[in-house]
Amino acid sequence: MNGCISGNKRKFTYEKAIELIFALSAFMMIISVAVICFYIFIEGVPPILKIGISNFLFGTRWAPTFKEPSYGILPMILASLFGMLGAIIVGVPIGIFTAIMLAEMAPKRIYGLLKAAIELLAGIPSVVYGFFGLTVIVPFIRTHFKSPTGTGLLAMIIILSVMVLPTIVNISETALRAVPKEYKEGSLALGASKMETVFKVMVPAAKSGILSSVVLGMGRAIGETMAVIMVCGNIPNMPKSLLDTVSPMTATIAKDMSYAGPFHQSVLFGIGVVLFVFIIFLNLILNFVVRKSLDRK
Amino acid sequence: MSKRRKLTDLILKVLIWLFSLITVGFLAGMVIYIVSRGISGISWEFITGNYNLYKGETGILPMIVGTLLLIFTTIIIAVPVGVFAAIYLTEYAKQGLFVKIIRFGTESLAGIPSIIYGLFGYIFFKNTLNLGFSVMSGALTLSIMVLPIIVRTTEEALLSVDPGYREGSLALGATRLQTIFKVVLPSAMPGILTAVILSMGRVIGETAAVIYTVGSVARIPAFDKLLTSSVRTLSVHLYMVALEEADFVSAFATGTILMIIIAALNFAANRLTRRFINGRTKGLGPTI
Numbered sequence: 001m002n003g004c005i006s007g008n009k010r011k012f013t014y015e016k017a018i019e020l021i022f023a024l025s026a027f028m029m030i031i032s033v034a035v036i037c038f039y040i041f042i043e044g045v046p047p048i049l050k051i052g053i054s055n056f057l058f059g060t061r062w063a064p065t066f067k068e069p070s071y072g073i074l075p076m077i078l079a080s081l082f083g084m085l086g087a088i089i090v091g092v093p094i095g096i097f098t099a100i101m102l103a104e105m106a107p108k109r110i111y112g113l114l115k116a117a118i119e120l121l122a123g124i125p126s127v128v129y130g131f132f133g134l135t136v137i138v139p140f141i142r143t144h145f146k147s148p149t150g151t152g153l154l155a156m157i158i159i160l161s162v163m164v165l166p167t168i169v170n171i172s173e174t175a176l177r178a179v180p181k182e183y184k185e186g187s188l189a190l191g192a193s194k195m196e197t198v199f200k201v202m203v204p205a206a207k208s209g210i211l212s213s214v215v216l217g218m219g220r221a222i223g224e225t226m227a228v229i230m231v232c233g234n235i236p237n238m239p240k241s242l243l244d245t246v247s248p249m250t251a252t253i254a255k256d257m258s259y260a261g262p263f264h265q266s267v268l269f270g271i272g273v274v275l276f277v278f279i280i281f282l283n284l285i286l287n288f289v290v291r292k293s294l295d296r297k
Numbered sequence: 298m299s300k301r302r303k304l305t306d307l308i309l310k311v312l313i314w315l316f317s318l319i320t321v322g323f324l325a326g327m328v329i330y331i332v333s334r335g336i337s338g339i340s341w342e343f344i345t346g347n348y349n350l351y352k353g354e355t356g357i358l359p360m361i362v363g364t365l366l367l368i369f370t371t372i373i374i375a376v377p378v379g380v381f382a383a384i385y386l387t388e389y390a391k392q393g394l395f396v397k398i399i400r401f402g403t404e405s406l407a408g409i410p411s412i413i414y415g416l417f418g419y420i421f422f423k424n425t426l427n428l429g430f431s432v433m434s435g436a437l438t439l440s441i442m443v444l445p446i447i448v449r450t451t452e453e454a455l456l457s458v459d460p461g462y463r464e465g466s467l468a469l470g471a472t473r474l475q476t477i478f479k480v481v482l483p484s485a486m487p488g489i490l491t492a493v494i495l496s497m498g499r500v501i502g503e504t505a506a507v508i509y510t511v512g513s514v515a516r517i518p519a520f521d522k523l524l525t526s527s528v529r530t531l532s533v534h535l536y537m538v539a540l541e542e543a544d545f546v547s548a549f550a551t552g553t554i555l556m557i558i559i560a561a562l563n564f565a566a567n568r569l570t571r572r573f574i575n576g577r578t579k580g581l582g583p584t585i
Contacts, residue, residue, distance in 0.1 A: 014474075015472055015473065015474045018474055019385075019389055019474075021381060022381045022382070022384050022385035022388075022389060023385050023389070023390075025377070025378045025379075025381035025382040025385060026381070026382040026385040026386055026390070026399050027399070028378055028382065028444070029382065029399055029402035029403055029406060029444055029445075029448070030398055030399060030401075030402040032402070032406060032441045032444070033402050033405045033406060035417075035421065036409065036413070036414075036417045036441070039417055039420050039421050039425075040413060040416060040417060040420075043416075043420050093316065094316045094319055094320060097312055097313045097315075097316035097317065098313075098316055098317045098320045100313055101313050101314070101316075101317040105310075105313060106317075113321070114317060114320070114321060116563070116567075117320060117321045117324045117325075118320070119563050119567075120324060120328075120559065120560060120563060121320070121323075121324050123498050123502065123559040123560075123562070123563055124327075124502070124555075124556060124559055125501065125502030125503070125504065125532045125535075125555055125559070126502065126504065126505075127502075127504050127532050127533075127535045127536045127539075127552075127555075128327075128331065128535065128552050128555055128556065129327075130536075130539075131331070131535060131539050131548060131552055132327045132330065132331060134539060134540075135330075135545070136330060162323050165320055169320070193302065193306050194306070195305070195306040195309040195310060196302070196306070198309075199309065216408075219408050219410075222410070223409075223410025223411070223412065223413070224410070225410065225411060225412040225504075225505040226504040226505050226532075226536060229540075230536075230539065230540060250410065250412045250505070253412050253416065254412055254415070254505055254508070254509075257415075257416075257419070257509055268416075269416060269420070272412070272413055272416045275410065275412070275413065276409075276413055279408055279409060279410065279413075282408070283404070283405060283408055286404075287401075287404075
């Protein structure tokens with residue numbers, strides 16, 4: 001070959017250049033996270049400081065459009081937290097039991113059906129959930145409970161419980177499947193029944209995976225916007241009962257962005273900061289407490 | 298077994314079946330309810346008609362065009378970056394701090410709620426970069442959002458390529474890069490296609506991040522302003538007609554169309570995944 005050495009050299013630098021592009025692409029993800037954090041915080045922190053951190057976080061009155069505006073977001077924080085807790089309380093048992101069904105009990109045909117259902121649940125757009133909530137769950141609550149509108153915390157919890165299911169089911173199933181076969185066989189050989197084996201051996205062994213599914217489900221619930229906005233009532237009352245109309249952080253941001261004036265808008269970014277901090281906190285829990293033993297091989 | 302143990306066993310078994318039934322039942326109820334009310338609203342005029350409330354036109358052609366534009370632009374931006382990142386992670390990177398940081402980045406991106414993406418896209422792409430409410434603002438925002446899906450799925454596909462292929466190619470004197478582009482990527486193609494389909498699903502289903510970056514103008518954009526105009530996607534349309542206009546006929550029909558699209562995408566993704574990972578399925582599930 002003519003000029004073999006110089007050709008190889010060119011090839012070498014060319015390969016290096018492409019490798020650099022690959023590395024930069026991977027690096028894009030870090031840059032994105034950094035830029036997102038930067039812009040949300042740079043926009044959201046100043047109004048929080050201007051209002052005063054405690055006035056903002058613990059104020060109970062949200063009246064951004066009044067002549068003497070008030071920017072307390074405690075009702076929204078509580079609505080978000082209660083919604084999330086409710087969804088976890090209802091969704092976690094259903095999700096884990098469904099995961100057990102998938103990992104241990106389902107005959108092949110039922111497995112396929114159930115798995116397809118979970119995937120569809122995960123794929124259905126959140127507006128469709130919201131619309132279903134608006135046309136079915138809200139009227140149901142209005143007629144069967146003493147609630148003038150039917151919208152509120154209860155409707156929100158019902159919708160969110162279903163929306164966290166795919167996350168909980170899929171990750172718990174993976175965790176249950178990753179339990180070494182010997183555990184199960186050992187337990188069965190010692191005379192434990194199938195259910196005793198599942199609940200006393202396999203679930204504890206898959207604990208960290210199941211816990212991470214719960215934490216991820218919490219993230220999904222607290223971050224959900226469009227489904228919640230259609231059923232929560234969008235009035236930032238302090239949630240005192242399940243039937244109260246509420247407006248969690250996500251719904252307030254999405255709803256108010258369409259008409260907010262300049263300062264009101266930057267306060268919405270302030271709510272975004274609070275939401276972001278919650279998410280970061282959940283991620284930290286996931287990384288430091290739960291993930292440790294889950295690292296995929 | 299004692300009577301009590303048998304009873305506990307039975308109760309648990311019943312609960313497992315019951316809760317699984319609730320999961321399927323809710324889905325079935327929701328699908329049947331929306332589709333049964335929406336299917337009659339779907340007609341040729343509905344799908345190919347224009348949208349203009351003053352003229353009483355409620356067609357969704359502008360929304361279909363808008364959705365396709367947004368999907369296409371997002372995929373064009375996100376797929377190369379995501380696939381390259383996955384190549385870097387599986388073929389080049391040595392396990393170390395850099396890879397750990399990148400993994401942390403992927404996980405963080407997957408965990409950020411869509412409304413935060415919406416806020417970010419609004420302030421950064423729409424305002425700071427001055428792109429306005431446009432397909433471009435939305436596509437850039439959404440491409441960050443779908444990166445974790447693309448990277449994860451492509452990584453899985455690359456890892457499932459038989460190492461013998463790589464070794465054979467390298468042994469024949471091909472360079473690393475030639476091996477990647479001519480041997481590894483072609484065999485990982487079904488996986489990359491799956492990543493594309495899953496991202497499409499994500500873009501179609503997204504509302505909160507779209508409404509404040511793409512906007513909600515229900516018009517087909519002029520041909521020379523495809524990427525710089527605001528459009529309305531199907532999901533945003535469902536939100537608008539259900540909440541702002543209370544036009545439930547259109548809402549049910551649009552919801553039905555959305556469900557049909559998502560089901561079709563899931564089906565396609567499953568079919569493809571079976572080809573690159575034997576027996577496993579992959580739908581629009583969580584990416585972690």
